[in-house]
Every structure is written in C-alpha cells, then in structure tokens.
Amino acid sequence: xxxxxxxxxxxxxxxxxxxxxxxxxxxxxxxxxxxxxxxxxxxxxxxxxxxxxxxxxxxxxxxxxxxxxxxxxxxxxxxxxxxxxxxxxxxxxxxxxxxxxxxxxxxxxxxxxxxxxxxxxxxxxxxxxxxxxxxxxxxxxxxxxxxxxxxxxxxxxxxxxxxxxxxxxxx
Amino acid sequence: xxxxxxxxxxxxxxxxxxxxxxxxxxxxxxxxxxxxxxxxxxxxxxxxxxxxxxxxxxxxxxxxxxxxxxxxxxxxxxxxxxxxxxxxxxxxxxxxxxxxxxxxxxxxxxxxxxxxxxxxxxxxxxxxxxxxxxxxxxxxxxxxxxxxxxxxxxxxxxxxxxxxxxxxxxxxxxxxxxxxxxxxxxxxxxxxxxxxxxxxxxxxxxxxxxxxxxxxxxxxxxxxxxxxxxxxxxxxxxxxxxxxxxxxxxxxxxxxxxxxxxxxxxxxxxxxxxxxxxxxxxxxxxxxxxxxxxxxxxxxxxxxxxxxxxxxxxxxxxxxxxxxxxxxxxxxxxxxxxxxxxxxxxxxxxxxxxxxxxxxxxxxxxxxxxxxxxxxxxxxxxxxxxxxxxxxxxxxxxxxxxxxxxxxxxxxxxxxxxxxxxxxxxxxxxxxxxx
Numbered sequence: 001x002x003x004x005x006x007x008x009x010x011x012x013x014x015x016x017x018x019x020x021x022x023x024x025x026x027x028x029x030x031x032x033x034x035x036x037x038x039x040x041x042x043x044x045x046x047x048x049x050x051x052x053x054x055x056x057x058x059x060x061x062x063x064x065x066x067x068x069x070x071x072x073x074x075x076x077x078x079x080x081x082x083x084x085x086x087x088x089x090x091x092x093x094x095x096x097x098x099x100x101x102x103x104x105x106x107x108x109x110x111x112x113x114x115x116x117x118x119x120x121x122x123x124x125x126x127x128x129x130x131x132x133x134x135x136x137x138x139x140x141x142x143x144x145x146x147x148x149x150x151x152x153x154x155x156x157x158x159x160x161x162x163x164x165x166x167x168x169x170x171x
Numbered sequence: 172x173x174x175x176x177x178x179x180x181x182x183x184x185x186x187x188x189x190x191x192x193x194x195x196x197x198x199x200x201x202x203x204x205x206x207x208x209x210x211x212x213x214x215x216x217x218x219x220x221x222x223x224x225x226x227x228x229x230x231x232x233x234x235x236x237x238x239x240x241x242x243x244x245x246x247x248x249x250x251x252x253x254x255x256x257x258x259x260x261x262x263x264x265x266x267x268x269x270x271x272x273x274x275x276x277x278x279x280x281x282x283x284x285x286x287x288x289x290x291x292x293x294x295x296x297x298x299x300x301x302x303x304x305x306x307x308x309x310x311x312x313x314x315x316x317x318x319x320x321x322x323x324x325x326x327x328x329x330x331x332x333x334x335x336x337x338x339x340x341x342x343x344x345x346x347x348x349x350x351x352x353x354x355x356x357x358x359x360x361x362x363x364x365x366x367x368x369x370x371x372x373x374x375x376x377x378x379x380x381x382x383x384x385x386x387x388x389x390x391x392x393x394x395x396x397x398x399x400x401x402x403x404x405x406x407x408x409x410x411x412x413x414x415x416x417x418x419x420x421x422x423x424x425x426x427x428x429x430x431x432x433x434x435x436x437x438x439x440x441x442x443x444x445x446x447x448x449x450x451x452x453x454x455x456x457x458x459x460x461x462x463x464x465x466x467x468x469x470x471x472x473x474x475x476x477x478x479x480x481x482x483x484x485x486x487x488x489x490x491x492x493x494x495x496x497x498x499x500x501x502x503x504x505x506x507x508x509x510x511x512x513x514x515x516x517x518x519x520x521x522x523x524x525x526x527x528x529x530x531x532x533x534x535x536x537x538x539x540x541x542x543x544x545x546x547x548x549x550x551x552x553x554x555x556x557x558x559x560x561x562x563x564x565x566x567x568x569x570x571x572x573x574x575x576x577x578x579x580x581x582x583x584x585x586x587x588x589x590x591x592x593x594x595x596x597x598x599x600x601x602x603x604x605x606x
Contacts, residue, residue: 038228038230039422039427039428039429039430039434041433041434043230044228044229044230044434047225047230047231048225048230048231051222051225051231119436120436142436145436148232152197152200153231153232153233154232155195155245155246155248155249156232156233156234156240156242156245157232157240157245157248157259157438157441157442157445158240158245158248158249158252158259158260158261158262158438158441158445159249159252159258159259159438159441160194160195160249160252160253160257160258160259160260161195161249162253163197164185164189164190164193164194165193165197166193166197166198167197167198168197168198168199168200168203169197169198169200170200
C-alpha cells in the first residue's frame with residue numbers, strides 16, 4: 001500500500017475536526033479489498049473497527065460468500081444489503097477510481113456519505129468527481145490509525161498524535 | 172517563542188515551549204490527574220481473551236507488559252517524537268540501548284554501516300567492537316559529505332550513515348544537509364545522535380535525517396537523575412523504494428509473518444524496533460525514569476538557553492587564558508565550525524566543548540583535580556557544571572591515534588557547562604588553571 005513518495009502529489013491535509021466528525025458520525029463501513037489473511041493490513045483495520053463498534057462489511061469478489069471476522073463477504077458494493085455510511089478502499093490507487101465511480105452511482109440507493117482511501121491510496125480526479133456528487137472524501141489515511149490518533153490510543157505506542165490539549169479526555 | 176505561528180490556511184502550529192509541556196500528556200482520563208502518573212506497574216489486565224489476542228497480534232493499541240509499552244513511558248515517547256518533528260518514538264533504558272534497538276532493526280548479520288569518527292567514545296567501542304560480535308561491521312570516516320560519499324563507494328552495501336551532528340567531545344558540527352543527500356542517493360537512512368544539541372537547538376529531520384537517537388540521560392532529562400534513551404523516526408524514509416531493507420518490507424518470521432512497513436506505514440520502523448528488538452532483548456526504560464525525563468523536558472527551552480549562554484561566556488574566558496592553547500566551541504568566531512553553527516544551531520552551539528592545555532596530559536589531570544565547583548565525572552548535560560579529562564577516562568580504551576581522531580587527545584579537557592552563575596564557573600576555572 002506504500003507507493004514511492006515521488007509518485008504521489010504533495011501530502012494532503014485534513015482538519016482533525018473533519019476526520020473526527022467522520023469517525024463519530026459513520027456507523028456502517030463497506031471495506032473494499034478486505035482480506036481474510038490476518039497479517040494483512042485490511043484485516044487488522046477491520047478487526048479494530050469492529051472492536052470500536054462499527055458495522056464493517058467486507059467486499060471482495062475473491063472471497064464472496066465466505067466470512068471475515070464473522071461478517072459475510074460480498075462481491076461488490078451493490079450487493080451489500082442496507083445502507084452504507086462509508087466506503088473504505090483497500091485497493092491500489094489505479095483501482096480506486098472505478099470503486100469511487102461505483103460508490104457515486106450507489107450514493108442515493110445506499111445513502112453513502114463518505115469515501116475513504118487507505119494509506120498510500122490516492123486518485124485526485126476521482127475524488128473531485130465524488131466531492132462534486134456531494135460525498136466527503138478522505139485519501140491516504142487509515143481509519144484505524146486516525147481513530148487511534150484522535151481518541152488517544154496511538155500515543156500508547158509512541159506515535160506523535162499532534163494533539164495538544166489540557167482538556168480531560170472523555171471516557 | 173519566535174516559533175509560535177499560525178499559517179494563514181493551515182492548522183495552528185504550537186510553539187516548541189508549548190509542545191515541551193503538553194505533547195503526549197493530556198490529563199489522566201480516569202482521575203483527572205494533571206501531572207502524568209508514574210505507572211510503576213509491569214502488566215495490564217485484558218478485557219477478555221479476544222482483546223488479549225488482538226493485543227498480542229498488534230491488531231489493537233493497548234498495554235500488555237511494560238517491557239513493550241508503559242503508559243508513563245508512552246507519554247515521553249510521544250513528546251520526544253513531537254519535539255523532534257518526527258512520527259513516532261520508542262524509549263530504551265539508555266542511549267546505548269537506543270542505538271542497539273535502531274541498529275538491530277536495520278541490520279542483518281554480515282551487514283555494514285558507515286559512522287562518523289567523531290562520536291562519544293562509548294559509541295565508538297559499541298560500534299567497533301561489540302557490534303562486530305553480532306556480525307555488523309562499522310566503517311569509521313571523517314564526518315564530511317565527501318568522506319561519507321567515498322566510504323559508500325567503497326562499501327556500496329552499507330545500510331546507514333550514523334553521526335553526531337554536534338559531536339562529543341570535539342565541538343565539531345557536521346554539515347547535515349549534503350550528508351543526508353549522500354545517504355538518500357544510496358537508498359539508505361541517515362541516523363543522527365542529537366543528544367548534545369537536543370531538538371531545541373537542532374532538529375535533524377528538518378535537514379533530511381531519517382532517524383534520530385538520544386541519550387535522554389543528558390539534556391532532555393537535564394538533572395542527571397535518570398538513565399534513558401530514545402529512537403525517533405521521521406516517517407519519511409521509503410523503506411520499500413530503497414529495496415535494501417527486506418526486514419521492513421517482507422513478512423517477518425519474528426512476528427508471525429507481519430510486514431511492518433505495509434501494516435504500520437510511516438511508523439513501521441518504530442513498531443518493529445519495539446515489537447521485535449525491545450521485546451526480544453528487553454532494555455525497556457523504567458517508568459520512574461520516564462517520569463523524571465518528562466519533567467525535565469518541560470523546562471528544556473529555558474535550560475538550553477541558559478546552558479548556551481553560560482557556555483559562550485566560559486568559552487570566551489578560556490580562549491583569552493594564557494594556559495589554554497585552544498578552545499573548540501562552535502559559538503566562538505575562531506571555531507572552524509562557526510559558520511555551520513550559524514546555519515544548523517542558530518540558538519547556540521550547545522554547552523559541551525573541549526579546550527587544550529599548553530601543559531598537556533599532566534596539566535589536564537591537574538585541572539580536573541583542582542576545580543571545586545565543576546564536578547569531575549563522566550557525564551554531560553547536567554544542571555551542574557562537569558569536567559573530565561577524556562584521555563584518562565571516557566576515551567582511555569582508544570589508541571592515542573583514535574583519541575586524537577575523536578578530539579580527545581592527551582591535552583584535552585572537556586566541559587559540560589551547567590546552570591550555575593557564570594562568574595562562579597570562571598572563578599573556579601581560573602583558580603584551577605593558575606600556576
């Protein structure tokens with residue numbers, strides 16, 4: 001998921017308030033490219049987000065009909081039953097555009113509000129199409145890492161969260 | 172204070188002093204305690220078996236055992252990562268342990284690396300002798316971009332460049348920016364020991380360094396009351412593009428086939444240093460030492476300003492003293508490193524420096540035995556002023572040739588100028604140098 005830095009445009013900036021808002025509002029996440037292999041990053045992120053109370057639905061045509069972490073795997077976004085708040089893309093940047101366009105098509109039917117592309121995944125043109133369609137787009141970030149960073153857990157393993165605050169954290 | 176600024180269209184950037192006090196240390200969620208509690212505790216209760224499995228698999232963040240992570244140590248780790256402008260940090264029991272964690276994470280048996288000749292004597296011994304037993308070869312060179320380039324041409328498989336930006340004990344400053352370019356052209360990281368400068372005076376990541384190591388025992392804790400070390404990564408080195416670090420980019424048998432860079436991205440190096448090197452060798456920082464070091468970092472900016480001011484005053488006094496043949500302090504115009512100091516250390520060239528006595532080895536011994544206020548001991552970065560004669564102590568295991576190469580020849584005395592009244596320090600040295 002890490003592309004050589006020189007192939008990526010300048011780093012993206014998202015306000016902490018925007019990312020925290022997405023993570024607070026979203027409840028159902030369709031994870032495109034979720035892997036059943038527990039050492040894969042997508043499997044890590046899925047397990048973590050399930051543990052934080054999100055409903056995470058894996059989407060992966062190679063494993064459709066099976067289960068990952070006891071969640072049924074669907075072949076594509078359109079087959080996911082019920083609404084989807086956020087589409088989380090664990091695929092290479094070159095594949096992201098097609099998934100984003102499919103999410104735009106399904107936006108009203110599935111009530112999709114957010115498209116999230118994982119660390120190292122970025123497609124600025126497709127993101128612009130999604131934003132024009134009224135979707136919130138976050139790219140080149142991991143929801144697991146951002147959740148940990150903004151809600152105080154990432155510092156437990158020595159990561160610089162960038163959060164400076166004298167407020168007592170809410171439990 | 173000058174650093175505090177708000178970019179017109181970016182996020183607010185807190186100043187160094189604010190971050191020194193607050194980074195990593197919000198009030199305790201459970202109790203509201205304002206000061207970071209000392210978690211004098213070894214192990215942490217799991218919520219259930221699933222939570223335990225997630226923690227052991229690194230699938231969730233949390234505490235298992237204080238050899239790996241401890242809530243007090245974590246605060247210091249995040250603070251140091253923040254102050255250096257880095258992505259993540261792992262603390263260790265000492266600076267030497269931190270260097271070991273960094274190198275164990277980078278190197279395989281049979282690997283080599285390039286290091287500056289101008290290092291703390293203990294590092295020269297660690298790299299030159301003890302690391303050899305692990306199958307790691309260190310090639311020492313003069314720390315100039317040209318010499319690093321030459322060494323890499325001779326040893327193209329070398330895995331990193333290691334240097335002290337502000338060197339101990341010589342007062343030498345390395346031209347970091349071109350050295351980082353040399354390292355990156357070879358696809359390897361530049362590791363900088365930033366112990367003597369601290370991130371208040373110098374931030375190596377701003378000049379292209381990829382990893383910073385510290386002995387936190389020195390200025391960061393600042394009061395000579397706690398041992399410690401830290402490894403900090405910038406998060407900017409591309410381990411995959413380099414192609415020289417399969418240990419970061421292929422499934423790791425020491426961790427069930429986890430691929431650290433892919434899974435943890437820009438803090439993958441720190442995760443691997445912690446989950447493999449710290450786990451398997453065990454040099455964890457004690458929570459009490461982390462607490463004392465956290466307290467120390469809160470006053471880092473104030474202390475470093477005064478350290479530098481006192482060092483400049485003492486260095487100028489020594490330079491004019493008839494018993495002194497030379498003073499190697501980059502804050503002096505006479506220093507060959509004065510220009511580099513202005514570029515890399517505009518707030519001051521630290522407070523550890525050396526000077527030479529016309530009377531040679533015997534005069535050095537007499538000086539350290541005559542002072543009353545300077546403490547004769549082997550440390551730097553204390554509130555107290557310290558003095559040592561390296562050739563008879565810290566560097567005595569080196570040959571005379573190596574001593575001279577490291578800036579620790581027989582006539583050399585090293586000072587770590589503390590926070591006492593400058594006039595009292597000058598009076599003490601004047602007495603010790605008389606007759």
